[in-house]
Amino acid sequence: MFIPTPKSMVYVIERLEDLLDIVRFCRYVLYREYKLDDEVELRIKAGKIGWVGRFNSKDPEYKRIMNWLELNAIRVRETVGDENFFA
Numbered sequence: 495m496f497i498p499t500p501k502s503m504v505y506v507i508e509r510l511e512d513l514l515d516i517v518r519f520c521r522y523v524l525y526r527e528y529k530l531d532d533e534v535e536l537r538i539k540a541g542k543i544g545w546v547g548r549f550n551s552k553d554p555e556y557k558r559i560m561n562w563l564e565l566n567a568i569r570v571r572e573t574v575g576d577e578n579f580f581a
Contacts (some may be wrong), residue, residue: 502542523563532551533549
C-alpha cells in the first residue's frame, strides 16, 4: 500500500522561547493571526520550525508577542496553491 508523504513538514514546538532562539538563523519569519470568538490564535514559522499559541486579545503577553512580530516578521494574509496563484 502506498502512503503519500507530505512534500514539506513543519515541526511544531511547545515553547515560544525555543522558536525565538531559532529565529536568528532564519532568513525570514512568517506569522498568521486567526481571530476566534474571544481568543486569538498565533501561528509563527521560522524555517521548518513552527509554534502555535492562543491568547485572549487583551492579554499583555499577546500584545508583547505582536509588537515583536510587527518589527521582526512578515504577516501572512492567506495561502494559495502555486497552481492557483495566477488563475
